[in-house]
Amino acid sequence: MLRSVLRGISFATSKPSRCLFLSLRSTHYDITRKPTSQADNMMDIGTRPIFTADQDIFRQSVRKWFQEEALPHLEKHEKQGDVGRELWQKAGEQGFLGINVPEDCGGMGGSYLDSCIVSEE
Template sequence: MIPRTLFNSDHETFRATVRKFLENEAVPFNEEWEQQGVVPKEVWLKAGEQGFLCPMVSEEYGGIGADFLYSVVIGEEVSRLGLTGIGWGLHTEIVAPYIEHNGSETLKQKYLPKMVTGEMIGAIAMTEPGAGSDLQGVKTSAVKDGDHYILNGSKTFITNGQNADIVIVVAKTDPSKGAKGISLFVVETDSEGFEKGTNLKKVGMKAQDTSELFFQDVKVPAENLLGEEGMGFIYLMQELPQERLGIA
């Protein structure tokens, strides 16, 4: 066998910790989770205590500023054990970077530390019933109204959709501008008018909660806009390479 040279001794020490945790805290319960279609939030909190969530987040926001290979290690161990419901990868490698790279200091301080501990679980809502993965075709709208945006629309196939406490929502702020009219918002799931729909049944990844989401006149504070209005499509393209690497 050709030796793997990608990881150093620190990565392998971390791997041993991750593997032991998963063998004790996940493997015995995976069949139950697959029947329920969701991993209990308590497991997320335990993972946060061990430093398995968002290790790449900067130290000032509660992370350890680790390199991407720590996330690779976690992904490998989750897959090696056949765990179909651990949604840490999306939370860590997709949701957190959007906030850290594009959010205001207020948003970073408010959300990232709780994502690191597992107190807040993150999701990202791109796909819609009629738009699929065509981000330019999204119909969900966000209309500025004073110091808020009013959000209306629906999303589907949203990973971590049932467990999520915050969702990054892709919405049209100016439908006339196509891709240049798309913006991203951090939306708290306990907001009035936000509804979690069906936990969808799937061919695989049965323990992973994958949900429909509905927004009816949801008031989103203007400060929860990620970056600049109309820059959402650019931000999505900037983050996609790491997202694809994580999925691979």
């Protein structure tokens, strides 16, 4: 999988490419997971090898929170045209905002993939 990701990248020509290579090289992928294309359901958790077991647990908690806090108010939010300040405040209290912002800057200090989980859910 890593080779297919790296195949089209020219490492000698640009600094961002070298940075991407170093980032990908230090990432550990779980090759035992089924790819999303082979999952029974696109909503299955644990099918993409770029996520860890801890990130799967985080995804479950994010999904549960959205199901309990956002979905019951979906019709109201659609009428308003936004989700309102209250939901944003609750999301912040749960630590779902500023996930990949460093802790010393007031964020959660998580990874880019952690922030992707919240965006996807």
